[in-house]
Amino acid sequence: MSKAWRNVGMGVIIIVIIIALTPYIWMLLTSLKLRIDALASVPKWMFPPTGEHYPTVFIDKGYLPLLSNSIIVALSSTLLSLLVGVPASYVFARNRFAGKEDLFFFFLTTRMAPAISVVVPMFLIFGKLGLVDTYYAVVLAHSSFNLSLVVWMMRGFFEEIPQEIDEAAQMDGNTKAGTFFRILLPLAAPGISATAVLCFILSWNELLYAMILTAFESRTLTVGIPGLVQPHGTLWGQVAAVAVVATLPIIIFTFFVQKHLVRGLTFGAIKG
């Protein structure tokens, strides 16, 4: 590739990065602005920074528990979906049974109904069970859509692993379960991490289920943000502060699994 083309390429990359990062940087700056600077009609790049929004919203307004709620819900839902979905997808990838493809498609159809049509019955059911405003309700609700994602993604990963690997493991002395836990799971690790990141993000960002199924105790961060939009004006500084903190776990989580994530996502994309 000639130097000119490389420069054009770099230019495109820079533009994309700017477009992608501008909202984030905007948010980061807003979280450090006084109310008067945040609302200035010509956006200000230079301003006296303030850190007051963070303690105000997280300590005075009590948003800290919401952050831990979000973490608990997202982690639990991811874990639960993987726990159920990974073995299920393995069975879909390896076993033959009547109605397999129909059942597999059924998992996809669970995502076809608009969330709003599902959430009201869900609210009634969880209400009867006395689970409204508990972690269980939100975790189960989030797992209901994450499970289909896990099953659909992981089946592809397991199908990538040659059947002979299972057979070799059995010849080497494993039971079928041993083969799955000792050989197949480590081999599918990149796929599992990629799937876990997506599950985590989906649950972390989810608003509708969390809003309807929680009231106070188990509210998540996404549910808390609208509380800062008040009749006498939006508290932009505090909204931005919450938003910045809300992005941190995803950045950290993705950072830790990014090696697997890239391998995992491309692995599935090329051959899946």
Place this chain on the structure above:
Amino acid sequence: MSVRFQNVSKRFPDGTLALNNLDLEFSKGEFVIFLGPSGSGKTTACRCLAGLEEVTSGNVLVDGKDITPLPPRERDMSMVFQNYALYSHKIVYENIAYPLRIRKYPKDKIKDMVYEVARLLQIEDYLHRKPRQLSGGQAQRVAVARALVWRPSICLMDEPLSNLDAILRLQTRTELKRLHEELKATFVFVTHDQEEAMTLGTRIMVLNEGKLIQFDTPKKIYSEPATRFVAQFIGRPAMNTLEGEIGDGYFRAKEFELPISGRPTGKIVLGIRPEHIVLHRAPQSGSIPFTLDVVELVQPDTLLFVKKGAKDSVAMVVRVLEDCSDLKPPDTVYLQFPEKSLHFFDITSGERLP
């Protein structure tokens, strides 16, 4: 120790009958070859023995004990797969040690055993590499090492050489033969390559369409093929066969006529191996003239493709060791068919006639 297939049949869910009433027995220390064209059921037979495939009917016995219901891990057998099936997340050492770890051998014993088998297969230098850093030949050795390290009573190999290039295949073949003699282990080797089968096997099971055609030593399979199929499957180039009729002391097929004594009259298939036909440049007593069609040099031998006449479909191939650079199509050559080298097969069933 002996292994016995007792009337084993295998039908797949799609209805294919992969094994049709297989019945055979072999004993410890043999190098048994399952040989057949693709779709003959040779791999299925191997997998049924391993326990990776359930048999539809019949039993597999080891030392008289029925192992049909046992899972693979309880059969005291190991297997080498065509694509090696190494665990890509483990280094070579761990791949080889794996069957020992599962069987809970003590740690220092594992180390000794892995190093011993690594020495045997000359892979000590790669023990700390990941499988993806190995060449095909190296990966193959690792797969063999993993199969032999725990000294199973039978080692199964499903076309283990077919992913290797030609030179490496020959090398590995020789090494397998050496390993078999050193370890005195029982090997079952699946292949479609008759040359591998003939060189490696102590006995060869020839399969076709799920049926056992012949189970015998390579020598017997070559010299006394049980059917026309075996005769044509074994040997390069394949045995010449001619469909014709015996009557008044002659075998006749179109323009071809050969005196035959002491055989009942009727339709028959006559066979003769290309290397058993005797070539003359001038007429001899009992020789038959043929027209040379093509000459192929396959050093050090020469293959002569001959025809009876231009309009006749009787065609044969002759394999000779002598120098034939003086012969050119369409020369006439004179061929002798020694009576002791002739094979006869039933025209309908294809079975060998005495």
